[in-house]
Structures are given as C-alpha cells and as structure tokens.
Amino acid sequence: MAFVEPITIKDAIDNIHRKNYVLPAIQREFVWSVDQIETLFDSLMRDYPISSFLFWEVDRNNVDKYQFYEFVREYHERDSYHNPKANLSGESGIIAILDGQQRLTSLYIGLKGSYAYKMPRKRWDNDTAFPKRHLYLNLFYASAEDSDVEYQFRFLTKKEAEVRDDDNFWFKVGDILGILEPVDVNDYLLNNDVAQFRKDNFRLANKALFKLHDVIHKSRSINFFLERGEDLDKVLNIFIRVNSGGTQLNYSDLLLSIATAQWKDKDAREEITEFVDEVNAIGDGFNINKDFVLKCCLVLGGFREIAFKVDNFNKANMLNIEQQWEDITKAIRGAVILLANLGYHRDTLTSNNALIPIAHYLKKIGVPNNFAVASKYEADRRAIFKWLVIVLLKRTFSGQPDNVLRPIREVINSAVQGFPLEEISNKLKGGTKSLSFDTDEIMSLLHYRYGEAYTYSVLAFLYPTLDFRNKFHQDHIFPKKLFTKNRLSKAGIKDEDAEFFLENFNSLANLQLLEGVPNQEKSGKDFDAWLTEKYPSKADRTDYMVKHYIPDINLTFANFREFIEKREKMLVTAFKDLLA
Template sequence: MAFIEPITIKDAIERIDRKNYLLPAIQREFVWAPGQIGKLFDSLMRDYPISSFLFWEVESENVDKYQFYEFIRDYHERDNYHNPKANLSGSAGIIAILDGQQRLTSLYIGLKGSYAQNVLKKRRNNDAVFSKRYLYLNLFYGSVEDSDVEYEFSFLTQKEAGVRDDKNFWFKVGDILDIVEPVDVNDYLLNNDAAQFGKDNFRLANKALFKLHDVIHKSKSINFFLERGEDLDKVLNIFIRVNSGGTKLNSSDLLLSIATAQWKDKDAREEITQFVDEVNGICDGFNINKDFVLKCCLVLADFRDIAFKVKNFNKANMLHIERQWEDITKAIRSTVILLANFGYSGATLKSNNALIPIAYYLQKIGSPKDFDIASKYEADRKAIFKWLVIVLLKGTFGGQPDNVLRPIREVIRGTDQGFPFEEIVSKLKGTSKSLAFDEDEIARLLRYGYNETPTYSVLAFLYPTLDFRNKFHQDHIFPKKMFTKKRLLEAGIKDDEIDFFMAKFNSLANLQLLEGIPNQEKSDKDFDTWLANKYPLEADRRDYRAKHYIPDIDLSFANFREFIEQREKLLTNAFKNMLA
C-alpha cells in the first residue's frame, strides 16, 4: 500500500463522473443526512482535515471478478437511495473506494447532484413532500458566536434560494465548477448585483466565494492511500480493519458484500435489497432489514453455525443459500403476510427475530400459498399467534438471539404435527428463555399503555377469536378527551381523585380493541351512554362486557376508579388462564 500525491476535489468529482472511481460491493449504501454534508463543506472552508481516503486499484483483467456500483448523484429518500450497478464492459481498470464513500458521495451530491428528503415527515406516498433540493452557500453569512459552523451551507429548493436580502445571498455550490479563474468570482458578484446590499456584505461574499473556489479548484485535500493487491481476502481484511477498528465483524453490509462476490447467477446485493423493500411495503409496512434477511438465510439454510461471522459466509455456504434463495424468500414473505393478517406492522412488532422460527416452520411445510387464510391451517395459525405474542411480551429474542433460535429450530425440525408450540415451551422450560409467566410478569402486562409497542400484543392476546385482517384500533373505553384537569373538575371529580384518573386513562385497563367503524361511532361519547344506545338489550350488553372484559358495575364516568380496579382483576385472571 502506498501514499499517493493528493488531488483536488474537482479532480475527484471528475473521476467519479467518468466512472473511474466506483464502489465495491463491500461498501454500505449512502446514509449521510443533509446537515452532515453541510458540515463537511464547512470543514473544508475552514481548512480542517477531513481524514485520508483508501482506494483500491483494480486492473482491467480483474474488473469482472467483483461487483461494483456507481456513486449516487441525485439522492431521493424514497425513490433513489440505492447505488446503481456499474456497467464495466470494456473498462480499462478502475479505482474502488475502500474508505471515504460517505465523504466522496457527499461532495458529489453537493457539487453535481441533489437531495430530496421528507423534511415534514408526512405520508411517503405524497410526492410533494420530496422536493428536489440543491446545496447552496449563503455568501452573506457572518460567523455567529457559539455556532459550530463558520459558513452556512443548506439544501434548498430553487425558489427558497431565490430570496435575497441583506442577510441572505445564496450561491449554488455546484456552480463553482464553472468558475474556472479566480477573476471570475468578482464578475459573478458584480453580475448578480451583490454590491447593492452594502460594502460589508460584498466583502463577506467576496471572501466566501474566493475561498470556495480555492477549496474546490486548488487545495489538494483528497489525501489517499492506494492498495494495488488483487487478493479479495486481503482487501476485505483491510476494509474491516479500517471500518471497524479491527473488532469482530458483525455488519450485514460487509457480509452481504461477500455474498455478492460469491453468488454465481444472482446479484446478492440487488436481490436482498429489493426483497427488503418488497416485504416492508406489505400492508401497513414493516421494518425488516438486511441483517434480518441474512440471519434468515443462515437459519433457514440449516447451517449448524448461524452466527454473523465471516467464516459462515464462505463460498460453499453462499452458493447453497443462492440455490435456496427462492424458497427462503417465499417463507419470509409468507411470514410477513401472516403477521400482517395478525394485525402487526413495524410499529407494533417488537422483534423481527421472532419471525425467523415462523419462517423456518413455513419453509418446512412448503410455504403454502393460502396459509394465512385457509381453514385447514387454522389450528397452526392459532398456535403460531399464541407463541408469537408470548415471545414478544417475554422479550425472548433480546440479548443473544442465536441462543434461542438454535433450540427452537431443533424442535421445529423434529416435528411433523403442526407448529410445535407446546414442545417449544417444554424445550425452553427452566432456561433463561423460559416462556412461562410468573405473577410479577403478568402484573407488568397491565402497566403497558396506549400506543406503546407491546400494547397491541397484549390486547390482541385478549381477543383470540377476532379476525385481525380487519383493522382494529386501540380504543379508550372512557374517552380520552375527558381526561384534562379542567374537565375532571367540571365533571365533579374531587381533587384527591384527579391524580388517579390522569395516571390511569392511558393504561391497559382503559383500552380495548374496536374495529374502525364502531370506534368512530363511539368516538368521544360517554361509555355508559354509548353502550346503552349501541346494545339496547341486556343480553347483548352482557355479551359485549364478556368479550371486552368489562366489569358488571356502574359504568358512569364518576365510577372510573372502581372500573379500573375491577377490570384489572378481570384482565389478570384472563392472562393467568390463557398463560397457564
């Protein structure tokens, strides 16, 4: 490895543009936020070092041995965040970036591209929230005391950047590439009437723009080492040492890169990335990631060792996974669809790893297409649902998931009588991963509250006969709107009771699952009034109370304390019976 003479940012950008610089499959995807990009440019303007880079020279005869990707230019948080695969036919050799991808991509986006982000965090299917923004430098910005930046860089729309006054004069950073000679800086400022905002502002603009020109065109700030070896193991080892400080490798991105280099007929990175996007789009959306898919590959391929270690991603294992890829993805997809039909989404699923044994079981029985709805699988679905809720509430897959995945897989592998719920319980009995609940753990279930991640699991467990393919809402039995100090006082609640009311209105004891339309009908109505109007017959009210664990007491708002205390007893008894 040799240290090579530094180059300018302009030189680096041109080489990225010409596809002389590419990214090997071992690189993670771009993850920097706009603020990080702005701070990188601010550091360059202040002559701060931005660390050295590590490049890998790949000769033309060896280019087709590996998979490479282009730099992303116009980043879009929803539609364009994957690096495009590089077409290297006829390539005369390339330079692959082993260390510095985030910085170089940030420079490339800032000078040549754009950044579209859902700034308002609104619905992702709304195109309007993803405005294309370019990096601008405010030439009138003067450093502010206690600020961690000296130059103001910001991603703006063209309309936002068009606002000019004595505090704002935005210059599109990419335009500096067209200002070749320093004398052109003054021409730009004069042609754009910067002088009309006063002498001090003109001096600030002059200083900032000259500095930006120097940083991009003259300063050789891209310092790099060049590795010329062609040994993949050596290159991977260098990459691991640089990116993880020599610590044990456990990054799915690195392991995925090895799979990409070793799969024969498919591109592992593209396959897994596209599959992750697909399953995350099912129903209300999930938060599946590459780590999960790779772990599924190790477990579902029935490898003895399922740990995230480089040795488990050897060529033989990777080719075996490639051959099984369709079966593995079919099982995972079926599992996620099943979870969606149980009413789960990324917001309510506490552990993705809890899905792996289900996927293993579905793969074992051939991942039937209609498993989620066919009546002949009803008993299986009930057993899986009960098991899933229990492991989610117990936190079974916290800590070291491999220690519980191995014994559960062993049980599933050895059974032919449906999903082996009882056998798994027996296998884990007496271990730190026991699925039994003691009284303290049952009491803890009552402490969950409205919209907490585990709350859906607790509530769903209480309604084993519901068809969760319908949308159910977490409904406040006594309407949430009543629980303000002002309204409580107006309702005649005594001061010494108010704290109890406020502490309990969001608790599990005041929650039930209702379908969307009944929940909307109930809305903010007093519970006793709504119940009497909805179910005029006593027999129907009795059925409703039994289904929703409603105590047969006075259900007026003033009796909220007794309601909570009595319902907690009913829920506790229900949990004890169901978890016995």
C-alpha cells in the same frame, strides 16, 4: 500499495461523473445525513484535513470479474437510496473506492446532485414529504465566536434558497464547477447585484466564494493510497481493516459484501436489498433490514453455526444460501404476510427476530401459498399467534438471540405435526428465557399504556377470535377527550379523584380493540350512553361486555375508579386463562 500525488475535488468529481471512480460490491450503501455533508464542506473551507482515501486500481481485463456500482447522485431517503449497478463497457480500467465512499458521495451529492429527506410530521407515503434539496452556501454568513461552523452550508429547496436579505444570500454550491477562473468570482458577484447589500456583506460574499473556488478547483485535498493488486482476498482483507473505524461499517454490510463477491448466478446485494424493500412494503409496513435477512439465511439455511461471523460466510455456505435463496425468501415473505394479517406492523412488532422461527416453520412445511388465510391452517395460526405474543411480551429475543434461536430451531425440526408451541415452551422451561408468566409478570402487563409498542400485543392476545385482517384501533373505553381538568371539574369529579382519572385514562384497563367504523361512531360519547345506543338489546350488551372484559357495574363516567379496579382484575384472570 503506494501513496499517489493528491488531486483536487474537481478532479475527483469529474472522475466519479465519468464512471472512472466506482464502488466495489463489497462497499455498503450511502448512510451520511445532510448534517454530516454540511459539516464536511465547512471543514474543507476551514482547511481541516478530511483523512486520506484508499483506491483500488482494476485493470480493464479484470473489470468483468467483479461487480461494481455507481455513486448515488440524486439521493432520496425513500425512493432512491440504492447505488445503481455500473455498466462498464469501456476500454480502460477503473478505480474502485475501498475507503472514503461516504465522503466522496457527499462531495458528489453536494456538487452534482440533491438530497431529499422526509419532513417532520408528514407521512412516509406522502410524496410531498420529500422535497428535493440542493446544497447552498450562505455568502452573507458571519460566524459568531461560539459557533461550531465558520461557513453556513444548508440543503435547501429552490424556494428556500431564493430568500435574499441582509443576512441571507444563498449560492448553489454546484455552480462553482462552472466558475473556472478566479476572475469569474467577481463577475458572479457583480452580475448578481451583491453590492446592493451592506458593504461588509460584499466582503463576506467575496471571501466565501473565492475560498469555495480555491477549495474545489485548486487545493489538492484528496490524498489517497492506491492498491494495484487483483487478488480479491487481499482487497477484501484491506477493506475489512480500513473499515474498522470511523462511521462504523455494519457487520451485515461486511457479510453482504462477502456474499456478493461469492455468489455465482445472482447478485447478492441486489437480491437482498430488493427483497428488504419488498417485505417492508407488506401490510402497513415493517422495519426489516439486511441483518435480519442474513440471519434468516443462516438459520433457515440449516447451518450448524448461525452467529454473525466471517467464518460462517465462507464460500461453501454462500453458494448453499444462493441455491436456497428462493425458498428462504418465500418463507420470510410468508411469515411477514402472516404477521400483517395478525395486525402487526413496524411499530408493533417489537422484535424482528421473532419472525425467524415462524419463517423456519413455514419453510419446513413448504410455505403453503394460502397459509395466512386457509381454514385448514387455523390451528397452526392460533399456536403461532399465541407463541408470538408470549415471546414479544417476555422479550425472549433480547440479549443474545442466537441462544434462543438454536433450541427453537431444533424443536421445530423435530416436530411431527403442527407448530410446536408446547414443545418450545418445554424446551425453554426453567431457563432465563422461559415462556411462562408468574403473577407479577402478568400484573406488570397492566402497566402498558395507549400507543406503546407492546400494548397492541397485550390487547390482541385478549381477543383470540378476532380476524385481524380487519383494521382494529386501540380505543379508549371512556373517551380520552373527557379527561381534562376542566371537564373533570364540570363532571363533578372531586379533586382527590381527578388525579386517579388523569393517571389511568391511558392505561390498559381503559383500552379495547375496536374496528375502525365502530370506533369512529363511538368517538367522544359517554361510554354508558354509547353502549345503550349501539346495543339496545340487553343480550347484545352482555355479549359485548363479555367479549371486551367489561365489568357488570355502573358504567357512568363518575364510576371510572371502580371500573378500572374491576377491569384490571378481569384482565389478570383472562391472561391467566389464555396463557394456560
């Protein structure tokens, strides 16, 4: 490995654009934020070192032996964040980047591409929430003494960049690539009427633009070492060593890199990233990642060791996983579909690891295509649902999940018929991961409040007969809108009681699950009035009250304290019965 003469940023960008510089399959994907990119450009303008790079020279005769990817250019946080596969059919060799991908991608996006990230308070499925933004430099920015930056770089939309006044003159950073000579800088300033602003602004703009031209075209700031060896094991070892610091390489990225290098017929990186995108789009969406899929491969693949260790991702295991890939993904997909049908999604599934035993069980029984809905599997689904709620509420997979996954897998493997809920409970009995609840733990469930991640599991457990494929809402039994100091006062609630009302209206004891339409009909109506209107028949009201654990007391708003106290006792009794 040799240190080679440094090159300019312009040289590096040209090489990336011509696909002379590519990324080996062992590289992770781009993870830097806009703030990191902006800081990188500010550091370059201030002549700060940005560390050296490590390149791997691959001879043209060996290019076909490995898989390479292009750099991301038009980055989109939702729709375009995967590196495209590189088509390298030329007659020359290539340079693969072993260390420095994040910095080089940031330079490429800043100078040649764009970055679309989600705007706050907009939905993920809203296309307008991701406006395209390019990197701009404010030529009129005067750094304050206590400022962390000397040059103001920002990713802006075209409309935002059009603002020009005494404080803002935004120059699209990528345009500097077309300003080849220093004299062109002056031409730009004159042609864009920069002189019409304050005199000191012209000086600021002149200084900033000349400096940017120097940084991109003249300064040889890309210092790199070049590895010319063709031994993948050696290259992988170098890669592991150099990625032990800085923005940490996720262990799963490293393991995925190894899998990609060792699979024969499939591209592991492509298969896994596409599968992650697919299952995350099921139902109302999940938050499954590569770590989860790789862990599933070890558990569902039947390997004795399931820990995230490089040794467990040896060539033999990787080829075994490749052979089982279709069965493993089918089982994971089936488990996610089942949980979506049970009303879970990214915000309520508080542990992805709880999916793994379910997927393992489905793989064992051949992943029936209609498992999530067929009546013949209803008993299985009820057992799985009960087990799922228990392990989520007990936080069974916190800490070291491998110590739980191993015995659960062992029980599932030896089960004769049906999902072995009782056998798993017996296996874990007496240990720190016991699935039984004592009275204090049951009482603590009452502390969950409206909108919290675990609240859905508690509420869903109270409704074992519901078909959760219908959309159920967390509904305030006594409407939330009634609980303001002004409305409490108007309702005649005494000050000493008002505090109790305000502390408890979001509590579990004032929550139920209702389908969307009844919830909308109920809206902000007084509960007792809505109940009589919705269920004129006393028998129907009684059925409703039994189903929703409503105490048979005075249900007027003024009696809210007694309602909470009585319903809490009913819920505790229900939990004990359901957990038995």
